[in-house]
Amino acid sequence: xxxxxxxxxxxxxxxxxxxxxxxxxxxxxxxxxxxxxxxxxxxxxxxxxxxxxxxxxxxxxxxxxxxxxxxxxxxxxxxxxxxxxxxxxxxxxxxxxxxxxxxxxxxxxxxxxxxxxxxxxxxxxxxxxxxxxxxxxxxxxxxxxxxxxxxxxxxxxxxxxxxxxxxxxxxxxxxxxxxxxxxxxxxxxxxxxxxxxxxxxxxxxxxxxxxxxxxxxxxxxxxxxxxxxxxxxxxxxxxxxxxxxxxxxxxxxxxxxxxxxxxxxxxxxxxxxxxxxxxxxxxxxxxxxxxxxxxxxxxxxxxxxxxxxxxxxxxxxxxxxxxxxxxxxxxxxxxxxxxxxxxxxxxxxxxxxxxxxxxxxxxxxxxxxxxxxxxxxxxxxxxxxxxxxxxxxxxxxxxxxxxxxxxxxxxxxxxxxxxxxxxxxxxxxxxxxxxxxxxxxxxxxxxxxxxxxxxxxx
Amino acid sequence: xxxxxxxxxxxxxxxxxxxxxxxxxxxxxxxxxxxxxxxxxxxxxxxxxxxxxxxxxxxxxxxxxxxxxxxxxxxxxxxxxxxxxxxxxxxxxxxxxxxxxxxxxxxxxxxxxxxxxxxxxxxxxxxxxxxxxxxxxxxxxxxxxxxxxxxxxxxxxxxxxxxxxxxxxxxxxxxxxxxxxxxxxxxxxxxxxxxxxxxxxxxxxxxxxxxxxxxxxxxxxxxxxxxxxxxxxxxxxxxxxxxxxxxxxxxxxxxxxxxxxxxxxxxxxxxxxxxxxxxxxxxxxxxxxxxxxxxxxxxxxxxxxxxxxxxxxxxxxxxxxxxxxxxxxxxxxxxxxxxxxxxxxxxxxxxxxxxxxxxxxxxxxxxxxxxxxxxxxxxxxxxxxxxxxxxxxxxxxxxxxxxxxxxxxxxxxxxxxxxxxxxxxxxxxxxxxxxxxxxxxxxxxxxxxxxxxxxxxx
Numbered sequence: 037x038x039x040x041x042x043x044x045x046x047x048x049x050x051x052x053x054x055x056x057x058x059x060x061x062x063x064x065x066x067x068x069x070x071x072x073x074x075x076x077x078x079x080x081x082x083x084x085x086x087x088x089x090x091x092x093x094x095x096x097x098x099x100x101x102x103x104x105x106x107x108x109x110x111x112x113x114x115x116x117x118x119x120x121x122x123x124x125x126x127x128x129x130x131x132x133x134x135x136x137x138x139x140x141x142x143x144x145x146x147x148x149x150x151x152x153x154x155x156x157x158x159x160x161x162x163x164x165x166x167x168x169x170x171x172x173x174x175x176x177x178x179x180x181x182x183x184x185x186x187x188x189x190x191x192x193x194x195x196x197x198x199x200x201x202x203x204x205x206x207x208x209x210x211x212x213x214x215x216x217x218x219x220x221x222x223x224x225x226x227x228x229x230x231x232x233x234x235x236x237x238x239x240x241x242x243x244x245x246x247x248x249x250x251x252x253x254x255x256x257x258x259x260x261x262x263x264x265x266x267x268x269x270x271x272x273x274x275x276x277x278x279x280x281x282x283x284x285x286x287x288x289x290x291x292x293x294x295x296x297x298x299x300x301x302x303x304x305x306x307x308x309x310x311x312x313x314x315x316x317x318x319x320x321x322x323x324x325x326x327x328x329x330x331x332x333x334x335x336x337x338x339x340x341x342x343x344x345x346x347x348x349x350x351x352x353x354x355x356x357x358x359x360x361x362x363x364x365x366x367x368x369x370x371x372x373x374x375x376x377x378x379x380x381x382x383x384x385x386x387x388x389x390x391x392x393x394x395x396x397x398x399x400x401x402x403x404x405x406x407x408x409x410x411x412x413x414x415x416x417x418x419x420x421x422x423x424x425x426x427x428x429x430x431x432x433x434x435x436x437x438x439x440x441x442x443x444x445x446x447x448x449x450x451x452x453x454x455x456x457x458x459x460x461x462x463x464x465x466x467x468x469x470x471x472x473x474x475x476x477x478x479x480x481x482x483x484x485x486x487x488x489x490x491x492x493x494x
Numbered sequence: 495x496x497x498x499x500x501x502x503x504x505x506x507x508x509x510x511x512x513x514x515x516x517x518x519x520x521x522x523x524x525x526x527x528x529x530x531x532x533x534x535x536x537x538x539x540x541x542x543x544x545x546x547x548x549x550x551x552x553x554x555x556x557x558x559x560x561x562x563x564x565x566x567x568x569x570x571x572x573x574x575x576x577x578x579x580x581x582x583x584x585x586x587x588x589x590x591x592x593x594x595x596x597x598x599x600x601x602x603x604x605x606x607x608x609x610x611x612x613x614x615x616x617x618x619x620x621x622x623x624x625x626x627x628x629x630x631x632x633x634x635x636x637x638x639x640x641x642x643x644x645x646x647x648x649x650x651x652x653x654x655x656x657x658x659x660x661x662x663x664x665x666x667x668x669x670x671x672x673x674x675x676x677x678x679x680x681x682x683x684x685x686x687x688x689x690x691x692x693x694x695x696x697x698x699x700x701x702x703x704x705x706x707x708x709x710x711x712x713x714x715x716x717x718x719x720x721x722x723x724x725x726x727x728x729x730x731x732x733x734x735x736x737x738x739x740x741x742x743x744x745x746x747x748x749x750x751x752x753x754x755x756x757x758x759x760x761x762x763x764x765x766x767x768x769x770x771x772x773x774x775x776x777x778x779x780x781x782x783x784x785x786x787x788x789x790x791x792x793x794x795x796x797x798x799x800x801x802x803x804x805x806x807x808x809x810x811x812x813x814x815x816x817x818x819x820x821x822x823x824x825x826x827x828x829x830x831x832x833x834x835x836x837x838x839x840x841x842x843x844x845x846x847x848x849x850x851x852x853x854x855x856x857x858x859x860x861x862x863x864x865x866x867x868x869x870x871x872x873x874x875x876x877x878x879x880x881x882x883x884x885x886x887x888x889x890x891x892x893x894x895x896x897x898x899x900x901x902x903x904x905x906x907x908x909x910x911x912x913x914x915x916x917x918x919x920x921x922x923x924x925x926x927x928x929x930x931x932x933x934x935x936x937x938x939x940x941x942x943x944x945x946x947x948x949x950x951x952x
Contacts (some may be wrong), residue, residue: 042596043537043580050600051532051607058533070872072849072879072899074509075516079501079626080538080612084561096560102616103542103555103581122501123561138500142508144896146882148847149509154538158560168537183883185861307862308869389606391530403643404765411766414528421530424604425641438602 045159045167047371049378052388057170057374059383059483060201061152064172064368067197068150071189073174076149078131080156084121086134090325096158097123124156128173129365133354136177136361145179145361146186152370169371177353177363184297186364187329187349188304194345194366195309198333202383202485203373205336206344209271209316210301212329213349215294216317219267219286223260230254235268236320268318274306275299277315301329327351331366338380344373386482387440392474393420393456394436395445400426405447409454412469413445418479420445433459442478445469503617503625505829507836510846515628515832517841517941518659519610522630522826525655526608529647531632534607536589538614542579544592548783554616555581582614586631587823591812594635594819603637603819604644610828627829635811635821642755644822645787645807646762652803652824653767656791660841660943661831663794664802667729667774668759670787671807673752674775677725677744681718688712693726694778726776732764733757735773759787785809789824796838802831844940845898850932851878851914852894853903858884863905867912870927871903876937878903891917900936903927 042048049057065075087097100122125131128151136143152172159165174193176186191208198206216235220228234249241249243265250261266284270277278295298315305313321330328349335344347366354361377383395410397403406422413420423432429446436444437459445467446455456472457464473479500506507515523533545555558580583589586609594601610630617623632651634644649666656664674693678686692707701723708719724742728735736753756773763771779788786807793802805824812819835841853868855861864880871878881890887904894902895917903925904913914930915922931937 043539043541046537046539048537048593048597049534050597051534051605054532054534057535069848070875070877072847072877074512074847076507076509076512077515079504079506080614081501081504081626083501098558099561100556100558100582103557124558135506139506139508144846144893148879156538168539178882185858186882189880304862304865307865388602389530389532390527400643404762407762407765417528419528419530421606422647424636424644435602 045165047166047169047375049374050388052385053378055385055388055481056202056377056383056483057370059385060370060374060377061170061172063200064152064197064370065150067193067200068174071148071193071196073148073150073193076135076151077153078125078128078135078151080124080153081122082125082131082134083119084123085119087123087126087130089130097126098156098158099123126155126157128153128155128171128367129175129353132173132175132177132365133361137354137356140179140359140361145177146182147175147177149177150174166371166375169369170374172368172370173365174367175353175363175365177361179359179361182362182364184328184349185300185304187297188301190347190364190366191301191305191313191329191331192308194331194333194368195305195312197368198345199309199312201373202377202483203335203344204338204382206312207334207336208305208313208345209319209332209334210298210305210313210329211315211317211319212294212298212301213327214290215281215286215298216267216320218288218290218292218294219281220264222286222288222291223263225254225256225260227254231256231264232320235264235318236322238268238318270315270317272315273313274302277317281317297329321346321348325350325352328364338376341372341376344369382486383483384486386478386484387442389439389441390419390481391421391436391439391441392418392479393443393445394432394441395420395422395447396429396432397423397426398447398449402426402447402449405449406445409445409447409469413472416473418474433457443474503623505624505627505833507832508846510843511836513843513846513939514835514841514941515828517843518828518832518835519628519630521658522610522655522828523608525651525658526632529606529651529654531606531608531651534593534609535611536583536586536593536609538582538611539580540583540589540592541577542581543577545581545584545588547588555584556614556616557581584613584615586611586613586629586825587633587811590631590633590635590823591819595812595814598637598817598819603635604640605633605635607635608632624829624833627827628832630826630828631823632825633811633821633823635819637817637819640820640822642786642807643758643762645755646759648805648822648824649759649763649771649787649789650766652789652791652826653763653770655826656803657767657770659831660835660941661793661802662796662840664770665792665794666763666771666803667777667790667792668756668763668771668787669773669775669777670752670756670759671785672748673739673744673756674725674778676746676748676750676752677739678722680744680746680749681721683712683714683718685712689714689722690778693722693776694780696726696776728773728775730773731771732760735775739775755787779804779806783808783810786822796834799830799834802827840944841941842944844936844942845900847897847899848877848939849879849894849897849899850876850937851901851903852890852899853878853880853905854887854890855881855884856905856907860884860905860907863907864903867903867905867927871930874931876932891915901932 155171156168217228220231231254247261250256270280319332326348330348332343333345345368349364351362352360353363395406397406410420410422444457448454453466456467613629614626675686678689689712696704705719708714721742728738777790784806788806790801791803803826807822809820810818811821853864855864868878868880902915906912911924914925
């Protein structure tokens with residue numbers, strides 16, 4: 037048969053690794069639901085013209101074609117109608133916009149929705165980039181209006197998600213478009229987008245190269261360029277960023293409004309999840325549709341991952357001739373994060389299977405006793421399985437041990453009591469399947485963070 | 495902008511409907527984990543040659559192409575190497591076979607795995623068939639060997655899943671290949687597959703047409719054809735099917751072995767989940783790879799859905815030059831089932847959002863009080879959200895009411911106590927966010943079955 041090989045860019049987890057991914061998904065969902073967000077899923081495909089609407093063709097859309105398509109279903113040539121060709125979605129924002137417009141009469145606004153689905157991008161699978169990966173999105177979408185305080189709220193939910201995950205300490209970096217634009221305007225720039233575009237490249241090309249861009253492409257004087265770089269270097273955990281902005285020349289109504297907005301975000305996030313939010317005026321988040329607060333999130337010691345959770349305010353997610361839909365959204369690159377949790381040993385499952393108890397089988401003729409014990413345990417929520425064969429007990433114990441199953445159960449024969457053995461300690465005692473309970477921490481497989489503080493070196 | 499329209503065959507749920515789908519997924523996972531099955535996911539794509547390996551091209555594979563593919567990535571023409579072209583998986587069995595071979599050195603066998611993922615089939619979206627839908631699979635896969643008692647075990651897990659779902663009463667119909675083959679051989683047929691192929695068409699074309707097929711294509715005499723149809727008409731809740739098989743001419747070692755196997759399945763499933771299993775000797779399940787017990791499941795009153803859960807024993811899921819991987823698997827057509835639960839009003843969510851409490855905002859300047867109350871409630875696991883605006887209380891109550899949120903919280907001002915109101919009863923009382931609890935049945939949104947017994951008609 038054909039050679040079986042991994043496909044580069046399409047990650048797949050072993051059962052114990054999948055437990056970590058499932059845990060991350062569960063935490064995201066639990067926190068989102070605690071905040072009253074509704075989970076939705078959208079179809080994996082969108083018409084090609086919708087996918088290309090924002091000109092993001094460099095995202096390498098995967099186009100679909102039925103292998104045995106009738107003539108009228110074939111993909112169109114250039115210039116033909118792309119509304120009938122389907123492609124796989126490359127994010128969850130384009131589908132959300134379409135979902136909101138399509139179902140607007142059946143949805144209650146503001147819509148609080150989360151969405152955890154795979155997306156596909158035909159990128160070159162290098163630098164840890166995947167062609168298939170989970171995104172986990174959280175958005176609040178209003179009809180025509182959406183209050184500004186939602187911007188902090190969405191950041192709070194994401195911070196709570198990250199705080200419950202087995203990741204080292206993280207920082208949510210926040211900025212607001214209004215402050216940047218106001219500052220650049222107060223310096224005298226007409227085209228603030230050219231400045232933003234240059235500053236957006238700071239992490240990649242560094243300050244010196246950005247200075248050249250500002251002068252060469254945004255038309256800045258050397259003084260203006262220095263002020264822009266000074267602006268982008270401002271970071272603070274509290275409202276002190278405001279004074280610094282004014283010191284280097286920020287003034288006017290737009291700057292003051294931006295300061296007020298960003299200060300409000302800092303205060304609300306700090307009140308809810310202390311110690312994670314930071315004003316960082318270098319955050320630009322591309323240029324396309326953000327209009328208010330923008331966020332990026334970095335994990336301490338794993339800055340090479342880039343931002344693990346990004347987003348912000350956009351004034352027009354979607355629009356038709358009746359309504360405009362503004363929103364605030366954040367997105368976690370979930371597969372990329374899980375991949376790092378696994379490769380850096382930041383998280384592990386306490387065992388490789390859900391099973392808490394392996395019920396042994398003394399002999400095939402007694403399997404019904406094992407089945408009955410397992411049924412009694414399961415009836416009280418204890419995950420268990422019955423040994424696949426009545427092999428020697430040593431072999432049955434190895435079966436459990438290899439999977440990290442902590443307990444093995446021995447059904448009693450001829451009226452003898454059942455017994456249960458803790459494989460780790462070797463302790464064995466009589467037990468009744470109708471009443472025995474494992475220690476609470478052993479009942480379900482858990483995902484644990486690696487000890488992030490190994491203590492002082494000896 | 496382009497017209498937004500639903501895509502036929504790609505179902506999408508509103509938030510309240512998605513709660514029903516999510517519930518079905520949760521129940522499947524919970525029961526599978528209780529039985530020690532590991533959840534895995536496989537990538538959505540497989541090489542085209544793998545997808546077409548069993549000649550199931552009528553399943554209408556969707557082929558992928560990158561919109562801006564480099565020359566070497568383009569899809570091959572006829573005759574070219576199909577191992578480099580990718581298609582979307584159309585079931586979870588082909589991917590499982592590949593996953594087992596690819597990861598065999600890292601997996602522990604027998605592998606107990608469940609898998610809940612979307613699959614894609616470019617079928618004509620008629621007769622309620624979807625082009626994108628969830629399948630939920632459960633398989634036990636052995637390395638080289640797999641004991642027969644697993645066949646009943648997998649059926650037990652599926653029966654427990656269905657029993658916990660808001661579906662009307664269901665019946666798991668079981669047969670075994672050995673019994674059918676043995677019976678046809680004992681009648682004198684050389685080619686028992688031709689007989690099976692004919693009988694497989696019974697539900698579609700009826701007994702008279704099958705009789706003609708048996709005589710015309712399987713070479714049966716009228717007496718043999720009658721015996722085959724008699725055989726396929728046998729149904730029993732207990733071992734009494736055996737006597738009937740012998741009466742109409744079944745004999746020999748293979749028949750007796752088939753009777754013993756099927757009797758064992760009936761007894762084990764009956765012991766675990768009483769009242770759902772039935773021997774049904776008409777069950778044929780196609781012809782391709784089943785070798786032992788085969789199952790189909792029908793929901794009472796919804797037989798038009800066809801089998802909602804099917805599968806059985808196969809002796810070679812996959813093989814390489816070292817190992818063969820036999821398995822037992824069952825699969826639920828989850829989207830099709832959910833679609834029926836929704837369209838027939840068999841299940842509904844108790845509210846359309848996860849939120850249990852809407853915390854009202856008396857005025858924007860007091861929003862921090864609302865935030866604090868919400869935080870306290872959430873800290874004790876009560877899903878809540880804060881009103882998006884400090885509108886009049888009547889409007890805030892309508893916000894909750896429209897979503898079915900049962901409680902609204904009023905933060906106390908100037909040292910007054912907070913109050914909470916049950917929107918359904920109108921009852922309102924003082925409450926402390928640090929201690930108040932909603933009734934247990936209101937805390938989380940639940941999915942309820944419609945009353946399946948409306949009681950005697952008046």
